[in-house]
Amino acid sequence: MKYAVILMDGAAGYPLKQLQGKTCLQAARKVNIDYLAKRSLLGMVRTVPRGKAPGSDIANLSVMGYDPLVYHTGRSPLEAASMGIDLGQDQITFRCNLVTLGQAESYSKRQMIDHSAGEITTAESRKLIADLAAELESDGIRLYPGVSYRHIIVWDQGPVDIECTPPHDILGKEVTGYLPRGQSADLVLSMMEKSVEFLSSHPINMARQSEGKKPANSIWIWGQGTKPRLDSFYDKYGLQGAVISAVDLVKGIGICAGLEPVEVQGATGNLHTNFEGKAKAAVDQLKKTDFVYVHIEAPDECGHQGDFQGKIEAIERIDERVIGPIYSWLDSSRKDFKIMVLPDHPTPIALRTHTAEPVPFLIYNHQEKTGESGASYDEFWPAEYGMHIDEGHKLMDLLIGKKNE
Numbered sequence: 001m002k003y004a005v006i007l008m009d010g011a012a013g014y015p016l017k018q019l020q021g022k023t024c025l026q027a028a029r030k031v032n033i034d035y036l037a038k039r040s041l042l043g044m045v046r047t048v049p050r051g052k053a054p055g056s057d058i059a060n061l062s063v064m065g066y067d068p069l070v071y072h073t074g075r076s077p078l079e080a081a082s083m084g085i086d087l088g089q090d091q092i093t094f095r096c097n098l099v100t101l102g103q104a105e106s107y108s109k110r111q112m113i114d115h116s117a118g119e120i121t122t123a124e125s126r127k128l129i130a131d132l133a134a135e136l137e138s139d140g141i142r143l144y145p146g147v148s149y150r151h152i153i154v155w156d157q158g159p160v161d162i163e164c165t166p167p168h169d170i171l172g173k174e175v176t177g178y179l180p181r182g183q184s185a186d187l188v189l190s191m192m193e194k195s196v197e198f199l200s201s202h203p204i205n206m207a208r209q210s211e212g213k214k215p216a217n218s219i220w221i222w223g224q225g226t227k228p229r230l231d232s233f234y235d236k237y238g239l240q241g242a243v244i245s246a247v248d249l250v251k252g253i254g255i256c257a258g259l260e261p262v263e264v265q266g267a268t269g270n271l272h273t274n275f276e277g278k279a280k281a282a283v284d285q286l287k288k289t290d291f292v293y294v295h296i297e298a299p300d301e302c303g304h305q306g307d308f309q310g311k312i313e314a315i316e317r318i319d320e321r322v323i324g325p326i327y328s329w330l331d332s333s334r335k336d337f338k339i340m341v342l343p344d345h346p347t348p349i350a351l352r353t354h355t356a357e358p359v360p361f362l363i364y365n366h367q368e369k370t371g372e373s374g375a376s377y378d379e380f381w382p383a384e385y386g387m388h389i390d391e392g393h394k395l396m397d398l399l400i401g402k403k404n405e
Contacts, residue, residue, distance in 0.1 A: 002337040003239065003291045003400060004282060004326050007063060007250075008318055009056060010300025010347030012359045012379055016308055024299070024311045024349065025360075026378045030319035032327060033341060036364045037377035043387030044358040045395045047344055054356040055166065056300070057223075059344035060250055062392030064257060064293065065237070065400075066230055074225010078252035080152050082261065083144060087227040092158030094188075095223030096143065096151040098125050098199075098216035099167050101175070107193045108176040110218075115167035115304060116149040118214030119270050124204050125149060128216055135198050136191050146248050148269060153221065159183035164222035168304050169353045180221065188221050195219040233257040233291075237400045241291030244281050246273055250295040259293065260285075269297040271310050275321035282322075283329045291400075294322060300354075303347030311349065330366070339364040340399050341377070358388070363399055 011025055019027045047059040049069055057075040058068040076093040087093065098120055102111035117125075126145040133143040140156035162185055165178040180188040196218045199205055205215035230253070234240060243254025246267035255261055262281050266274030278294055285292045296318050302310035323341065330337040342361035345354045360382040375381060389395055 001290065002286050002330060002333070002335050003241075003340070004286065004330065004337070005063070005293045005340045005399070006318070006323055006326070007060070007293065007295045008299050008315065008341065008343050009295060009297045010303045010345060010354065011311075011315055011343040012346035012357075013303065013311070013348040014346075014350055016349060018308060023379055024308055024315060026376075028312045028315040028319070030315060030377070032319050032324040033362070033377050036323075036327070036339060036341065037362050037371070037375050038373055039369045039371040040362040040364040040375070041370060041387065042360065042362050042375055042377065042382040042385070043389060044383050045342065045361050045389040045392050046358045047392035048356040049392075050356075052356070053166075054345045054354040056247075056344055056354070057249055057253075059392070060253055060295070063342065063344055063395065064233070064253055065393050065396030066253075066257070067391070067393040071228065071230055073228045075223035075249060076152055077225040077228050078256065079146065079150065079248040080144070080154065080252065081228065081255050082248035082252035083146060083152060085144060085152065085154060087154070088156075089227060090157050092155045092160060092224055092226060094153040094155065094158075094164070094221045096129075096153045097167050097220040097222070098128060098149045098151065099218050099220045100214040100216065101196070101218045107189075107196060108179060109174060111172065111174050112167055112170045113172075114214050115171060115220070116301070117216035118208070119301070120149050120208075120216050122147050124208070125151070125216065128199065128202060128204055131202065132195060132198060132219070136194060147246065149216070150248060151219075158224070159185075159188075160224070160226070162188065162224060164188070164224060166222050166353075167220040171304065171352045192219055192221060228256050230256040233259055237291075237396070237402065239291040239400065240289045241293065242285040242289060243293045243295070244278050244285070245295035245297070247295060247297050250293075254293060259291075260289075270301045271298045271314050271317075273298055275317050276325075279322045279325040282326050286326075286330065294326070296322065299343070300347045303349055304352050306349055306352050308349045337366045338399060346379075358383075360386075361395065
């Protein structure tokens, strides 16, 4: 049996007036998803346990079969694993975004304009982080460059009792009520303030502004945690497999679970990612292994930007350029297979951040082809007529079964 999981990050959402009361999932033209939905098991799954923040770290842990209440130790440690950073037991990691803040007399009065600094390129951001490291690093504190706006700080014996806010949760808001609080909060805040002084006049940002682009004029520190320990995916399900994602977080979960991370040239984590390359990589992996987890970030990024047209386009591209080719190859392979499609969490256009409501899933079983002709893959049909799974980590058990039973 072959298994393909296609994760459309943040694809779920709320009805929009601009779409005559439809959601982006409903408005998108998704020929392949609709074909599968009418022949699949549909339902709703709660990927974010009640009381937990609706982050992609928690939600993707759930989808991969790991109970966040047991395995979650923070977001940034999972990203660090993807970047090859071997954490010690006394080290704390933080996510370090390059962001765009508005102008104000004091840091606390600035507004969070963009959590991604206009989706800054990896080449630009690596130069910024390298130069910033010379200004901010000290004994026991190191900066590590990642992809686009996503970077990592590793802090020896760093603070664990500190409260930090994800920057994508406060888009358009003044940051004064969302600054670090708790142990060593003053030091964390001082690093953020110093970054503004350095980055605002950096040649890369001066060039970006002259081109009408948003400057990466501050870092934003959040997502702290300790070294994760995940049980082996093979031990849980009896399958070898791979994870395909442009996002270090998802690759890190896969690495910690023993899945092979697959690099795809041109994978960016936004609407301009290499969709075809991800599909080809998935097919190549399925030719030699039994499980692949394909994560596409684009709908989520469009949701954060409040771009409903972009989000619809992202869903349509996933349907045509990722799900279609993977299904076509599996269907012609003369092998038994299952395909699961779902978001990790909603990212409603109106809110521009994650929410914790259950998300729709479909499981297509080539052997059974069960389903209903009137089924619709969206936020509503599965909620009314489909299966409901309250503990998200049990969804993978439903797809695969323990030890491939």
